[in-house]
Amino acid sequence: MGKRILMFGWEFPPLVSGGLGTACHGITRALAELGHRLIFVMPHGEGLAAFPGLTIVSASAVLAASATARSIGPAAGEGRDPCPTRLFLHPYLTVRPPKDDAPIFREWPADSLLAHAGGYGVDLFAEVGRYARAGEILAARTSFDVIHGHDWMAVPACLAARRVSGRPFVLHVHSLEYDRSGEGLNDEIRAWERRGLEGADRVIAVSNYTKEMIVRHYGIAREKIAVAHNAVSAAEGRRVYRVPAADGEKRVLFLGRITYQKGPEYFVEAAARVLEEMPETVFIMAGSGDMMAEMVEKVAALKIGRRFHFTGFLQGRQVEEAFAAADLYVMPSVSEPFGLTPLEAMMYDVPVIVSRQSGVAEILKHAVKVDFWDVAALAEKMISILKYPPMAGELAARGREELRGLSWQTTARKIVAVYDSL
């Protein structure tokens, strides 16, 4: 029998700043296809396209309606958002202390390539609090079987919903503060993660890697944690066709937030080594983040700026074009609970190198893997893939095969098994 799921997620396409929105889309769609019905609560979110079985509710609409004492049910949730000021806040607040030689701007001008998407500097925690209040209101007047929350931003809302409804709460962990920040962890975020992990009835981790982190850092019992790997769906890619580079030059892509977690400096250092051997190679770092200025400076100091380029934050079709133009995708993350981007790259027949410190490495049997800190090995592997087309072709072919074995329906079935265990 189909379950009624009250789901709290911070992002949903097209409003995404990272992999979370993409994963939420894949998961909800597959759950709906399996016959379950979902109410998906976003902080804001005007006019998002849902599909049968899914209703998207904007928390700000719930609060506004509640303030004017007007009744609002999930059925009306698709209504216009009364305060669509900010579509989403960046949930992955990073709080690394500024360095002595901090860049000249505290806030980058909006038209700068270094401007962050989503934006920091707004009160994320206050927003999380409002989101929780909306969750509480909604839970009191809606009937459902299970509460499903994604990452720490959803924890206050889920705990509130659980309190008023008595329904079980499943926390789905896509990333942890430990992954995101290295040193300089945000205590408040960590505290919410702990409350969520301890207060949830079950926990779903996107990888064994993340499951072990939860066990190690939060002391949660292994039995409480299930693993449901992410997937990709054919609809998520392939609207742009591969663009072979002019003159046979090779293009290597990094795509993601330029933050500590993503290991951008290892990519830059490896690029410098590759360029010594293959000076015509082009390196592209796509994305923005709090380490971007530092990476630009590093590229300049290594004197490789003529072949190493920055695009700033990309979205939609630009992302697809970036994948389609790449000859090699590298994800050198320092700590990556899952890492969807390599799968997206593989859909464009792009060979990928991923760090062993990633969840996606668990499900890619044939991908090239390196330890993020091993710049020499990374450079060496990059060179062999770039230099030997048969190797690149073989990797792309195996990648295609591996992708065929991945589906969001598999993920959804594992999630449903968790629901059934409650």
Place this chain on the structure above:
Amino acid sequence: MAARRRHAAPPGASGGDEHMSAVCLYFQVHQPRRLRRYPVFAIGKEHDYEDEAGNRKILDKVAEKCYLPANDILLDLIDRHGGEFRLSFSITGVLLDQLERFRPEVIVGFQALAGTGCVEFLNETYHHSLAFLYSGKEFRGQVDRHRRRIAELFGLEGETFRATELIYSDALAAAAADMGYRTILAEGATAVLGTRDPNRVYEAAGGGGIRVLPRNYRLSDDISFRFSRRDWEGHPLTAARYARWLHELQGPETVVSLFMDYETWGEHQWAESGIFSFLKALPGEILARSDFSFVTPREAALRQPAGELSVPEFRSWADTERDLTAWRGNALQRDALEALYGLEEAVAATGDRDLTEQWRRLQTSDHFYYMCAKGRADGDVHRYFNPYPSPYDAYINYMNILDDFSRRVGKEKRA
């Protein structure tokens, strides 16, 4: 255009035993060819690099606000003072090319000024570049091209040299002397002169007798930076008051060198500030004392030098440091410059005129100035002139273009 009377050489320029005090005016005239936003994915596909519409808009604005009205006023002043008002310009090749195409009447105005015989036109690198720091050959080529262009447009053979942004060193003076120049301009701040008098002419150390004219930066900046600043004690500045300051410097062999951007008149200092009224009144106020005259740099160099000036390190008129840090003070700038000049041989090997011209346009110093990430007051000046939201954006954009350009060079070379 009506024929103008050529004015005689100024009094005191013929070389008597002692020269009266003089004021030497020189205006730098330059507008870069700013680059367009060039995204990574244009590399290998799009080969147009300049923001043509933006450059045109700025050129029109500066022509209307400064070049045209200021040229008229100067011509009028020369006529009114019967040849006693004299001045000099250095107009970059980069600007001349743009003016010739879009605002030829500005060039006609400069030609009218040249026709009075009271205006000297200086030589510099055609592309307003830093070539001297990277390639002697390229530097000479650009200076030579500028000399020819100036001679062709204004009928005057250059005798005075000024390097981009008043960059100066002993080596540069020697190179200018070697190319036949008898006078070179320099910054006159303490970083260059130490405790010496900025209001004198010097002989460059090891420069084969070439004379150095240092800029009186205080009096120059009183006009170019401070004229309309209400919080400055000199505000509001009248021509009479300013002339009094100059007259206080009276002495044998004195030359007060006032060097600034031509855009000071009407662009950096708007017409509403009264800058044009100031300009119109200034020569009369200065010449009101019969022991003061105007000279051009060539004429100033005839004065008795106050001694030998040695400047082993590069200096310039930029920022508080007065050195090269405005253009190559950080890693971004150094990477861009070295990557650009690293292409010299490859560009030459193509023998392709368009590619060579493109390479030279990419040398214009403004591109590197935009990458300067200095804070505080200098940072404000940089941001005023910067078409990019940040120095990082300037670097990223420039390097995208340089990647595309270097690929074109590589392809041409192989072909």
